[in-house]
Amino acid sequence: MTLLSTKGLSRNFGGLKAVHNVDFELQVGEIRAIIGPNGAGKTTFVSLLSGRIAPSKGSVEFLGRDITREPAFKRVRQGIAYTFQITSVYFKLSAYENVALSAQSALTRAKVPFARLHSEQIAERVDFALRRVGLQDRAAARAGELSYGHQRLLEVAMGLALEPKLLILDEPTQGLSDGEIENFCALVREIAETATILLIEHNMPVVMQLADTITVLNAGEILASGTPEAIRANPAVQAAYLGS
Template sequence: MAAVILSARALTRHFGGLRAVDGVDFDLHQGDIHALIGPNGAGKTTFVGLLSGRIPAQSGTITLAGEDITRLPAHARVRKGIAYTFQITSVYPRLSVFDNVALAVQQGTDRDLGPAVMAALSRVNLADRAEQTAGTLSYGHQRLLEMGMGLALRPRILILDEPTQGLASGEIANFKALIRSLVPETTVLLIEHNMDVVMDLATRITVLNLGQHLATGTAAEIRANPAVQDAYLGGHHAAD
């Protein structure tokens, strides 16, 4: 089994009386495509917010390749190789596609800007739209641009929050091919409600329920897990 690149132990975040993330243990293995699933209110978005540093942990630890990053702010985690693309598209609508990615590249390193931007745009099949104003892209293309911005950071870990939401079926096929092309150089963690995408893509799946870790396993193991069926797969597929 590949080495653990990102690890959480007893990770906890409460909001008032709500236990959004309640003592979760989690391991992300190098080169995996790891899906995070669970019913509405399971705590998935809060959990990846804790991993990326956008939300501070109340207790517990997070380590990246053995280094404790629990107290590091989000921008410092980006520099260490954790890129997080958001559930709501976060492109700059008035800037060109090229300039959106250029801003991301500048955050990452002092690389030669033009080639680095075009390489990232080529990965997400948007090189021919480099001069287009980002706000005029279709929703699906804006999601791809957002991924290009994440990839421009050359992350060790790419965290994707609902990446296929709003994509047409043809775009989903392209998205799956893109994700497969990233590993093993990049490790991928995705929150995803489309179970066909999860079962097809994920090498490992973790299920959260009511802020707690319910199960981790392969697609076949998760499908066959009675506790997961009760909590999620057998029930309604609510949106987060």
């Protein structure tokens, strides 16, 4: 079943074609990786999917519904969560409070009456999300005092608290130690049991072990798409990105 698709999706910045005429399909339950050289249009592409920027032309559908002109907050309510390439947390709030904001948003989306948004309901979701990313012992710490790697994991916890249908992760292993990366890979596999994952990642060992399918962007266009084995062996991908 197709979860998300685009047709002719494009975004221009002046004369620069950051994303050009992209047709793309993402299936329910899939772990899809997007790779490509710097400047290939990866972050612009997922920003179009999440509604953070508007397309110059083309369309985006989510669960068969056209969401091309819907803003990011409405897409979040439909189940699209996006963690940023550069951390986007509330530095003066605690880790717990950051995740609680997402948990409250999810309960609101589920149409739980405001009067019933008891702290116990929110606490349950927050505790669950923090445990999944391994930050339960840092719940009281201010987000700004966490290491960069832990801020990345906090953002993932905020995404999980939204209970998304689609979780978009932009460079999630950046700043993580080898041990944290190993734990992160296990986490992604766990998340994929209940949500679809779209992953932008430069760490190729992570991509190769996690992705069901890899899509390669180059100069704003899809260069290739296929299994990790097919992508590794693709001469065009080797020339543009992977090397020989």
